[in-house]
Amino acid sequence: MKKAAALLVLTMTVAFAGCGSTPQADGTSAESNADLEAGTEVSEAQDSEGEDVLADGVLTVGTNAEFPPFEYVGDDGEPDGFDIALIKAIGDKLGVEVEVENMEFDSLVASIGSKIDVAIAGMTVTDERKNMVDFSDSYYEAVQYVLVPMETGIAAAEDLAGKTIGAQLGTTGDIMIEDFEGATAKQYNKAVDAVNDLIGGRLDAVIVDKNPALVFADKFSDQIQYMDFSFEPEDYAIALPKGDTALADAVNGALAELKSDGTFDELVSQYIEN
Numbered sequence: 084m085k086k087a088a089a090l091l092v093l094t095m096t097v098a099f100a101g102c103g104s105t106p107q108a109d110g111t112s113a114e115s116n117a118d119l120e121a122g123t124e125v126s127e128a129q130d131s132e133g134e135d136v137l138a139d140g141v142l143t144v145g146t147n148a149e150f151p152p153f154e155y156v157g158d159d160g161e162p163d164g165f166d167i168a169l170i171k172a173i174g175d176k177l178g179v180e181v182e183v184e185n186m187e188f189d190s191l192v193a194s195i196g197s198k199i200d201v202a203i204a205g206m207t208v209t210d211e212r213k214n215m216v217d218f219s220d221s222y223y224e225a226v227q228y229v230l231v232p233m234e235t236g237i238a239a240a241e242d243l244a245g246k247t248i249g250a251q252l253g254t255t256g257d258i259m260i261e262d263f264e265g266a267t268a269k270q271y272n273k274a275v276d277a278v279n280d281l282i283g284g285r286l287d288a289v290i291v292d293k294n295p296a297l298v299f300a301d302k303f304s305d306q307i308q309y310m311d312f313s314f315e316p317e318d319y320a321i322a323l324p325k326g327d328t329a330l331a332d333a334v335n336g337a338l339a340e341l342k343s344d345g346t347f348d349e350l351v352s353q354y355i356e357n
């Protein structure tokens with residue numbers, strides 16, 4: 084398992100070396116690594132740089148399984164959903180086992196490099212997060228929706244001014260609330276708890292990503308509805324340790340393969356369009 088992973092990384096390093104690679108930290112270039120003939124020498128070199136998180140054969144992945152259909156707790160009590168299936172398929176391509184850690188959304192980014200190797204959680208690429216982590220190629224386009232009660236005076240984004248608005252702590256929906264003048268932000272560890280407060284009349288609105296918004300609006304269709312105010316589109320990507328280009332190349336390579344072999348589209352129809 085370990086060897087297979089190292090060889091795959093080697094193959095990808097070679098593949099990427101051909102299209103203009105970046106110099107390595109120790110001053111050697113990826114091209115000179117590619118020139119080495121024995122795979123073991125290369126994997127030792129990578130180990131000594133402390134970069135090869137795949138070398139132990141396990142990719143530890145953080146998520147927050149409170150974001151259907153991307154991640155939720157399945158009937159067996161284990162995290163399931165589009166993101167979980169996607170990262171497992173990436174693990175298969177890379178020849179490593181995927182172990183999923185369910186944690187608070189707000190601690191995912193800070194845990195990369197210690198508790199977890201990478202995070203997949205319907206996470207939007209933002210400049211602020213890019214100060215702490217790198218992102219894979221984007222795999223899904225999203226947008227924030229607004230959930231409101233059936234009886235509401237909110238019909239446009241401007242109407243959110245002065246309102247009490249709920250969101251999951253640390254999400255792009257949460258960060259957006261300050262854009263609405265005089266609005267009061269209420270933060271929750273789980274979006275569904277915000278939805279419960281909306282139903283209970285303790286909030287005027289909840290801001291949450293489109294696909295979970297559709298799931299919640301469908302689940303509580305007698306009490307709440309969703310609104311699309313055409314906010315800025317967002318891109319979901321996998322959060323990766325900063326500066327680990329070998330891992331980023333491996334993950335992006337696997338993602339590209341899953342897109343071209345049809346697996347990605349199958350997962351979209353199984354988990355999202357279903």
Ligand code: GLN
Pocket residue numbers: 147150188204205206207208225251253254255256292
């Ligand atoms: N896309 C949003 C963000 O990245 C929400 C993600 C989530 O709640 N899992 O902040």
